[in-house]
Amino acid sequence: MIVELNKEDFYRCRNLLNRQAHLEPISVIDGINSGRVFVDDKQNPTTGMVWLGNNDGFFFIGNPCNEKFNHYLNPFIDQFIVGEAKKVNLNYIEAIGNSKEWNTTLKELFHMRNYRNWNQRVYIMKNYEYLDNLEPQMETEFTIRRMDKEILSASQITNNDELKAKILESWVTIEDFLQTGIGFCIMDDNQIVSFCFSNFVAGNVHCIAIETKKSYEGRKLAQKAAHAFVKECFNQKKLPYWECTESNKASISVAEKLGFKPYFHYIGFEFSLS
Structure with a gap:
């Protein structure tokens, strides 16, 4: 059984x-x-x-x-x-x-x-492999913020509940994430339009969750958020860990532009429960 x-x-x-x-x-x-x-x-x-x-x-x-x-x-x-x-x-x-x-x-x-x-x-990156010289410039209308208690509780941010829901998919509580995880988000006025944060952590290794709103894609916001995340990982002596499907060329491109190197690959099996 x-x-x-x-x-x-x-x-x-x-x-x-x-x-x-x-x-x-x-x-x-x-x-x-x-x-x-x-x-x-x-x-x-x-x-x-x-x-x-x-x-x-x-x-x-x-x-x-x-x-x-x-x-x-x-x-x-x-x-x-x-x-x-x-x-x-x-x-x-x-x-x-x-x-x-x-x-x-x-x-x-x-x-x-x-x-x-x-x-x-699956990719990982050591600090000496980081391509910080390729960090893109961000358009002046955007600001980048650390995902901290202030951001996650700010009433003026129109969609921070969506971000908290995303965090709680893999963390038991927001407090657990704030204590152990690392994260950055990019703001357009009072709206979160891109984010990069630790969704799983084991020892000193932080797995990356990264996402950009559809209407903001193509403006290198994911790259900018990922650069902030990676730099903070290395500041804290953590190891960033990136994974994506082999068909996700955009994600692969972002990872490789930061300096991530292949670690291993694996096969997944998917089937319907209906």
Whole structure:
């Protein structure tokens, strides 16, 4: 069978993690970011599934050849995960193996689910690789602000509730983010039009969430916010971590213009829950 762990028991899964791979399951297991964990055995887990708090993936950790876990996985998805996903308006699953060995297992387990694959790239950057000379100039109508308590509570900012909602997709509370995360936003008058912040953190590594409003794209605002984020990471002796789909050429371009270097890539599996 498959059971859910209480948060205070997540530590039991630490030895199942591939710490040379994905940041997100590490951050959940370490209790930094929000998420849920399902395992084969509450006391001595050997295989598990980490559901990220922002609903952006189910990461499979531990032994991929665990017959006990694998036998129950599809019924567990149908009988439990589907119902839980509906509560948060999630209509599909993104499944990711925390090691390459999981790819074969996931293909076998989901072969009847009409899944599709996608390729994901992961980049990291050391401070000596940072291309600070390529930082773009920002148009005078915009200002850049640190994502601090003042910004997130300012009543005159028309859309800071949207930003807070974005933060709370992966952080348990805004206070947790303010204490541990790093973030910058770009303002057009009283509106946030671009942001870059830590959505997952493991040790000294900060995973980047970055977004620009559609009507403001093409004005290098994401690059400007990312430069501010990267500089603050290095000021705090943190390591920035960037990932995006292989098809997202715009995101790849921004990452490489900052100096990010390929770290690893992986395959994801996606299928509908309907």
